[in-house]
Amino acid sequence: MSLKSFAVLALGLSALGTTLAAQVTLQPTGRTLTLGNVSYFVPPTPVSTLPNAPALVKPATGELIPFSVIPTSKTTFDEEALQEIIAIWSVKDDVWSEAFLTGIYITFNGTRGVPRTSLGSAQKALGIDFVLRSRSFPSGVGLTKQLPSGPYFLEPATGNIFEAFRLYNDENQSFLYGTIPDGHGGFQVLPARISGAATETIGVPSRLYFTPTPEKPLAGFRLAVKDIYDVKGLRTGCGNRAFWQLYPPKNRTAPAIQRLLDGGMVLVGKAKTSQFANGETATDDWVDLHAPYNPRGDGYQDGSSSSTGPGTAEAAYPWLDFAVGSDTGGSMRGPAGANGVYGNRPSNGAVSLDDVMPLSPELDTAGIFSRDAKLWTLAGHWWYQNFTSYSKFPTKILFPIDFFGGSFVQNPPAAGSADAMFNTFISKLETFLNTTRTEVVFSDLWNTTKPANVSAPTLQTLLTTPYADLISLDQIALVADPFIADYGAANGGRMPFIDPAPLARWSYGRALPEGRKEEALANKTIFMDWFAREVIRGDIPDTCADGILLYPQSSGRTNYRNRYISPPSAPLGFSDGRIAVHAETPDMVVPIGEAPFNSTITGQTEFLPVTLSFVTAKGCDLMLFNLFSALQDAGILNTVVTGSRMFTS
Ligand SMILES: *[C@@H]1O[C@H](CO)[C@@H](O)[C@H](O)[C@H]1NC(C)=O
Ligand SMILES: *[C@@H]1O[C@H](CO)[C@@H](O)[C@H](O)[C@H]1NC(C)=O
Ligand SMILES: *[C@@H]1O[C@H](CO)[C@@H](O)[C@H](O)[C@H]1NC(C)=O
Ligand SMILES: *[C@@H]1O[C@H](CO)[C@@H](O)[C@H](O)[C@H]1NC(C)=O
Numbered sequence: 001m002s003l004k005s006f007a008v009l010a011l012g013l014s015a016l017g018t019t020l021a022a023q024v025t026l027q028p029t030g031r032t033l034t035l036g037n038v039s040y041f042v043p044p045t046p047v048s049t050l051p052n053a054p055a056l057v058k059p060a061t062g063e064l065i066p067f068s069v070i071p072t073s074k075t076t077f078d079e080e081a082l083q084e085i086i087a088i089w090s091v092k093d094d095v096w097s098e099a100f101l102t103g104i105y106i107t108f109n110g111t112r113g114v115p116r117t118s119l120g121s122a123q124k125a126l127g128i129d130f131v132l133r134s135r136s137f138p139s140g141v142g143l144t145k146q147l148p149s150g151p152y153f154l155e156p157a158t159g160n161i162f163e164a165f166r167l168y169n170d171e172n173q174s175f176l177y178g179t180i181p182d183g184h185g186g187f188q189v190l191p192a193r194i195s196g197a198a199t200e201t202i203g204v205p206s207r208l209y210f211t212p213t214p215e216k217p218l219a220g221f222r223l224a225v226k227d228i229y230d231v232k233g234l235r236t237g238c239g240n241r242a243f244w245q246l247y248p249p250k251n252r253t254a255p256a257i258q259r260l261l262d263g264g265m266v267l268v269g270k271a272k273t274s275q276f277a278n279g280e281t282a283t284d285d286w287v288d289l290h291a292p293y294n295p296r297g298d299g300y301q302d303g304s305s306s307s308t309g310p311g312t313a314e315a316a317y318p319w320l321d322f323a324v325g326s327d328t329g330g331s332m333r334g335p336a337g338a339n340g341v342y343g344n345r346p347s348n349g350a351v352s353l354d355d356v357m358p359l360s361p362e363l364d365t366a367g368i369f370s371r372d373a374k375l376w377t378l379a380g381h382w383w384y385q386n387f388t389s390y391s392k393f394p395t396k397i398l399f400p401i402d403f404f405g406g407s408f409v410q411n412p413p414a415a416g417s418a419d420a421m422f423n424t425f426i427s428k429l430e431t432f433l434n435t436t437r438t439e440v441v442f443s444d445l446w447n448t449t450k451p452a453n454v455s456a457p458t459l460q461t462l463l464t465t466p467y468a469d470l471i472s473l474d475q476i477a478l479v480a481d482p483f484i485a486d487y488g489a490a491n492g493g494r495m496p497f498i499d500p501a502p503l504a505r506w507s508y509g510r511a512l513p514e515g516r517k518e519e520a521l522a523n524k525t526i527f528m529d530w531f532a533r534e535v536i537r538g539d540i541p542d543t544c545a546d547g548i549l550l551y552p553q554s555s556g557r558t559n560y561r562n563r564y565i566s567p568p569s570a571p572l573g574f575s576d577g578r579i580a581v582h583a584e585t586p587d588m589v590v591p592i593g594e595a596p597f598n599s600t601i602t603g604q605t606e607f608l609p610v611t612l613s614f615v616t617a618k619g620c621d622l623m624l625f626n627l628f629s630a631l632q633d634a635g636i637l638n639t640v641v642t643g644s645r646m647f648t649s
């Protein structure tokens, strides 16, 4: 290259550079790195700054230095105090590790005395390169903003300090994507992926950053949210790719979710929903999205729907605490049963459903999954703040033998069977409540106590179609028609792709005669009133309700996801799971055991969840939560763990 052409080239580049600089801004989106074998995300925006960092930290080189902010109330922070912190933090937090002891910044949170540090030889032994003390120490140094305890990254050249998010793989494909706060009260999609991973990546902040208080009792608990709830800054996809693309990110977080965030929960991701929250089976119906994996048993069982993402995530990931789903006709209870976690359908109206995609406003509810009855209770009390908390319990336990199965009652169930687990659990419940179950035949109860002016001889006659009628008519009007119109307007009149299940339901709804919604609501009301009058009464002093009705939610039966079933159709019929839907009562699912089966996938004996549903009077949700907490205290209910097996033995 001649000197002349080089000069021309240089001139050309610099001219280009000027134009680019005017148009292009460099927008950092954060960094991913590994520390030890663990992947971390470091957000682009610092949370504080250490002035004069190059003079204070050694080594002052390298891109980022992991360090820990450590509080102490001891006037002498010595090796013993440090070891105590290490022991507690190692158990309490999955983000912090000893790798963050490259440096420490000690803050004094005690009340009196002149604090000092005395680590002696421990500093070298633990590989601590620098020890800084906050201004509360004589000769301490200040950060531009005080930080909660925990792991951080320091950029030595600038003194900027960043939070640490640990990254996890979404092995069970429960999530659409991970989320992080956007710094403006909303959220953004996590711009990070674990190197080499073939799944979505979820980032979680250190638990040490958060301390629960009465105002924020849920501080630091990690939350996944079903992708039918609007979250500011994120799109709502409702399980449909065209829907996700068509509408812009939301500018408001649904009040139900905001309430949980206000309580201190940390949103870590949007979890998958079956399409428009309709019932879908794993292989046949999940066309637009791939169905999440139920981690229980052989890992190839259907995770039920529609809150499949939240339910499977709760059962699979120890780093997740809570997951919010919704229940219109079983969308919380089915996944709670299939995936073996605590999950509830609350009383209708328990929380606002503004900014949530509707299936049927008359029937929609917002529920939450947990692996621990007491944490579930904590979340329930915070969320369903409009209900009164009762800590005494009713003694009428209704045991409908038509739901449990006649043979279960006549013959003692085989040891190790789901029926035996129901029996044992209910016996313990009887002892706990000092009562005995009342056997009833639910269908006979209707026959003998139904209103005189209602002709329907059976509940099937009354309630075969109202659920299907309401969800299809409501969703056509509120979701399908506006979506199809908006999509057509933006795409030359084309139809969007719709999965087979919602399409079948909408087709059913479009063929219904005039007046069907009113008739469906009238039948629903007849049932609701009858249930509140003849089955379980509410407004009872001390116990809220006069009874509890039990039915089996899942019995350890297989439902392989590699199985072709029949095409989807409108969800007709009355069954135990429809009681709460029409009576507007809570229906809360608790895991009680796991039953063995011979897996056609693994060729081994595996185990699947056995869970029980508790139904009580409308508005008595908190009484049931309190009962489950008390049952966990009594060792009758237990926390479940994640993965193939539910219980550690
Ligand atoms: C990293 O992983 C390798 C292989 O799994 C293991 O041998 C090593 O001990 C790990 N290192 C750390 C720091 O955990
Ligand atoms: C001070 O820090 C110690 C050590 O982390 C902690 O146990 C204690 O609860 C803190 N006290 C206050 C008042 O924050
Ligand atoms: C928020 O979004 C809605 C719906 O797209 C729109 O009508 C409204 O004007 C937006 N509000 C603000 C403050 O941007
Ligand atoms: C589901 O997640 C668990 C972790 O809880 C993992 O061990 C399992 O392999 C995952 N299942 C599938 C099918 O990826």
Ligand SMILES: *[C@@H]1O[C@H](CO)[C@@H](O)[C@H](O)[C@H]1NC(C)=O
Binding pocket: 259, 349, 350, 351, 352, 383, 385, 386
């Ligand atoms: C409590 O009830 C009131 C009145 O019914 C309602 O407006 C409000 O949204 C409810 N609160 C919550 C958190 O749902």
Ligand SMILES: *[C@@H]1O[C@H](CO)[C@@H](O)[C@H](O)[C@H]1NC(C)=O
Binding pocket: 434
């Ligand atoms: C249990 O109930 C029986 C009969 O209702 C009553 O006599 C007894 O005192 C109760 N026991 C307890 C521990 O409450």
Ligand SMILES: *[C@@H]1O[C@H](CO)[C@@H](O)[C@H](O)[C@H]1NC(C)=O
Binding pocket: 447, 448, 457, 458
């Ligand atoms: C209802 O009860 C009556 C009287 O006991 C009985 O004759 C009838 O067969 C019952 N009907 C149904 C549908 O069970």
Ligand SMILES: *[C@@H]1O[C@H](CO)[C@@H](O)[C@H](O)[C@H]1NC(C)=O
Binding pocket: 451, 453, 454
């Ligand atoms: C049945 O009678 C009750 C009480 O008299 C009344 O409120 C209700 O509307 C009637 N229902 C029907 C379906 O006629």
Ligand SMILES: *[C@@H]1O[C@H](CO)[C@@H](O)[C@H](O)[C@H]1NC(C)=O
Binding pocket: 454, 455, 456, 461, 462, 463, 464, 465, 466, 469, 516, 519, 520, 523
């Ligand atoms: C309502 O119930 C009546 C029986 O009382 C039944 O004949 C009718 O088909 C039901 N209507 C709907 C929409 O379910």
Ligand SMILES: *[C@@H]1O[C@H](CO)[C@@H](O)[C@H](O)[C@H]1NC(C)=O
Binding pocket: 596, 597, 598, 605
């Ligand atoms: C599994 O198969 C073996 C051999 O056929 C049989 O003995 C056993 O009862 C089966 N176990 C279950 C839980 O079905």
